[in-house]
Amino acid sequence: MRDSTKLILLVEDDPDHELLTIRALKKSNIANEVRVARDGEEAIELLCGSNPIRPQVVLLDLKLPKVDGHEVLRRIRNCTTTKLLPVVVLTSSDEERDVVRSYQLGVNSYIRKPVNFIDFAEATRQLGLYWLVLNECPPLN
Amino acid sequence: MKPKTNRVFVPSLLLLAFGIVGLNTWLAFRSINSLVRSEAWVDHTWQAIDQVERIMSSAKDAETGNRGYLITGDQKYLAPYLSARQELPAELKHFQELTADNPSQQAHVHEMDAAIGRRLNLLQQGIDLRRSGSVDSGHALILSGTGKLEMDNLRRIADQMEGVEHGLLIERTAVAKSSSRQARYTLALASCLDFLLIVVMLRYFVRERHMRVALERDAERLAVARAEAEERADEVRSLNATLEDRVKRRTAELETTNRELEAFSYSVSHDLRAPLRTIDGFSLALEEDYATLVDDVGRDYIRRVRNGVQRMGQLIDALLQLSRITRADLSREDVDLSQMAESIASEFKDQNPAGNLTFNIESGLHVHADPRLLRIALENLFGNAVKFSSKIAGPTVEFGWDPDQKAWFVRDNGAGFDMFYSDKLFNAFNRLHGDKDFTGSGIGLATVARVIHRHQGRIWAKSSVNHGATFWFTLG
Numbered sequence: 001m002r003d004s005t006k007l008i009l010l011v012e013d014d015p016d017h018e019l020l021t022i023r024a025l026k027k028s029n030i031a032n033e034v035r036v037a038r039d040g041e042e043a044i045e046l047l048c049g050s051n052p053i054r055p056q057v058v059l060l061d062l063k064l065p066k067v068d069g070h071e072v073l074r075r076i077r078n079c080t081t082t083k084l085l086p087v088v089v090l091t092s093s094d095e096e097r098d099v100v101r102s103y104q105l106g107v108n109s110y111i112r113k114p115v116n117f118i119d120f121a122e123a124t125r126q127l128g129l130y131w132l133v134l135n136e137c138p139p140l141n
Numbered sequence: 142m143k144p145k146t147n148r149v150f151v152p153s154l155l156l157l158a159f160g161i162v163g164l165n166t167w168l169a170f171r172s173i174n175s176l177v178r179s180e181a182w183v184d185h186t187w188q189a190i191d192q193v194e195r196i197m198s199s200a201k202d203a204e205t206g207n208r209g210y211l212i213t214g215d216q217k218y219l220a221p222y223l224s225a226r227q228e229l230p231a232e233l234k235h236f237q238e239l240t241a242d243n244p245s246q247q248a249h250v251h252e253m254d255a256a257i258g259r260r261l262n263l264l265q266q267g268i269d270l271r272r273s274g275s276v277d278s279g280h281a282l283i284l285s286g287t288g289k290l291e292m293d294n295l296r297r298i299a300d301q302m303e304g305v306e307h308g309l310l311i312e313r314t315a316v317a318k319s320s321s322r323q324a325r326y327t328l329a330l331a332s333c334l335d336f337l338l339i340v341v342m343l344r345y346f347v348r349e350r351h352m353r354v355a356l357e358r359d360a361e362r363l364a365v366a367r368a369e370a371e372e373r374a375d376e377v378r379s380l381n382a383t384l385e386d387r388v389k390r391r392t393a394e395l396e397t398t399n400r401e402l403e404a405f406s407y408s409v410s411h412d413l414r415a416p417l418r419t420i421d422g423f424s425l426a427l428e429e430d431y432a433t434l435v436d437d438v439g440r441d442y443i444r445r446v447r448n449g450v451q452r453m454g455q456l457i458d459a460l461l462q463l464s465r466i467t468r469a470d471l472s473r474e475d476v477d478l479s480q481m482a483e484s485i486a487s488e489f490k491d492q493n494p495a496g497n498l499t500f501n502i503e504s505g506l507h508v509h510a511d512p513r514l515l516r517i518a519l520e521n522l523f524g525n526a527v528k529f530s531s532k533i534a535g536p537t538v539e540f541g542w543d544p545d546q547k548a549w550f551v552r553d554n555g556a557g558f559d560m561f562y563s564d565k566l567f568n569a570f571n572r573l574h575g576d577k578d579f580t581g582s583g584i585g586l587a588t589v590a591r592v593i594h595r596h597q598g599r600i601w602a603k604s605s606v607n608h609g610a611t612f613w614f615t616l617g
Binding site for chain 1: 406407410411412414415417418419421422423424425426447450451453454465
């Protein structure tokens with residue numbers, strides 16, 4: 001169990017978006033460590049594997065190769081150690097069924113990424129502020 | 142003949158037949174009876190005549206026997222006399238019985254009885270004299286010779302009796318003849334009537350049989366027709382089954398297509414927006430991080446790139462909205478249309494705080510429709526009205542109910558359009574104005590039209606260039 005103070009887990013298959021998200025976080029003066037998982041499997045491994053990480057919040061894209069975002073969310077909620085972990089879905093889709101399914105699976109927040117980068121950066125800033133500063137997380141065991 | 146009349150006709154015909162046959166039988170019976178009776182009377186008359194002759198012959202036997210005895214004195218000649226004498230009263234009595242109905246004959250019987258009595262007495266006297274021997278045969282004969290007169294008298298009475306009977310015989314023979322004639326006529330008539338009846342019945346039954354045969358043929362034809370109908374029904378059923386199969390297949394295909402469309406729009410929603418965000422993000426990063434390396438023209442290019450991205454983002458959003466409207470379930474409820482219009486109008490006013498935008502919205506409008514879809518339609522219509530009247534001095538948007546057209550309307554006093562292109566008005570991506578004049582996706586009115594059609598309504602517009610435009614719509 002390593003120190004994971006204010007660690008953010010970003011589950012994102014698109015390196016461009018990864019870069020832009022990290023940049024947006026930096027722009028918002030959120031200097032937390034960001035761990036990136038390229039697909040669902042990797043995310044599950046990081047969270048519920050042999051050497052699990054304990055992030056403050058998981059930023060989860062829905063459209064992922066191999067195991068998709070909803071499946072990752074379902075497994076996070078089924079795993080005792082990560083059951084209470086705050087998960088924010090951050091995705092391009094605002095399809096109603098995606099939103100509903102995410103909430104059914106116990107997501108804490110659902111954010112649709114705006115096309116406009118300025119808007120996106122603003123959304124990321126607020127996210128960081130809320131989940132890393134304001135929100136009282138469940139105790140990390 | 143209808144079965145109903147048949148039900149009454151056949152029994153009444155049979156009843157009539159029975160009646161006629163019965164009447165004929167009775168008539169024949171009666172005429173034969175009267176014939177038999179008259180024949181019996183004729184026979185009876187003959188018997189009476191015979192009886193008269195028998196009496197006369199007995200009288201003659203008595204006479205002859207008597208005479209033989211008187212002449213010969215031989216006892217054996219007395220036998221006929223004795224037997225005649227014995228029989229005569231009975232024979233007379235028999236005649237009396239035979240003619241009991243005839244008073245004149247009864248009178249004759251008495252007269253004859255007396256005459257025979259007298260004659261027999263004379264004969265007896267002659268016999269007695271002869272027996273005693275007091276007289277000889279000649280004298281005895283003379284004694285009884287007066288018998289000639291008596292015999293003649295007897296003969297006369299007998300002739301009268303026979304005359305009466307012969308008269309009766311003529312009468313009765315005539316009656317018998319007429320009876321027999323009547324019987325013949327009656328029988329002939331009855332036979333004719335029976336024959337006629339048989340003919341009528343035969344004709345009726347033949348016709349009945351024909352009708353039955355015709356009915357059977359009809360029934361056969363009906364059965365054939367029914368079988369054919371059944372066959373047709375089977376065909377229809379099998380066709381229906383085929384049709385249902387086809388419908389099922391088509392439905393399945395449609396469902397597949399729908400799923401594909403959903404997958405497609407989902408992909409569009411996700412996959413197309415992602416690279417856009419990338420373009421926008423890195424364009425901005427360029428602008429921010431490498432500002433010193435890019436001059437004004439470069440910055441202008443970056444701005445244009447970002448504008449393009451925004452436009453495309455809006456287009457994708459509009460398309461997604463259009464596809465969502467097509468897929469969304471329609472749930473109607475009572476909608477306060479005036480209130481909805483007011484809230485949309487206030488949003489537009491907030492977006493143009495500097496604008497002198499005027500909305501005239503009729504109050505108290507209600508409709509039974511899907512509020513979410515209806516709001517999208519109204520937003521698009523108002524958006525269009527606001528957009529195309531943005532370049533004139535006093536832009537005014539009206540919304541209300543048009544009783545003439547029996548439809549709701551959205552009217553603006555803006556740029557309008559040429560009615561020549563009105564058929565392209567509601568097609569996606571068809572635009573009647575260039576981007577230099579009015580920016581737009583070309584999907585707004587297509588979205589409106591789709592909402593209206595989902596409500597089984599109609600939408601149409603009227604306009605002329607620079608004189609504003611009016612859009613009417615109904616909601617089914």
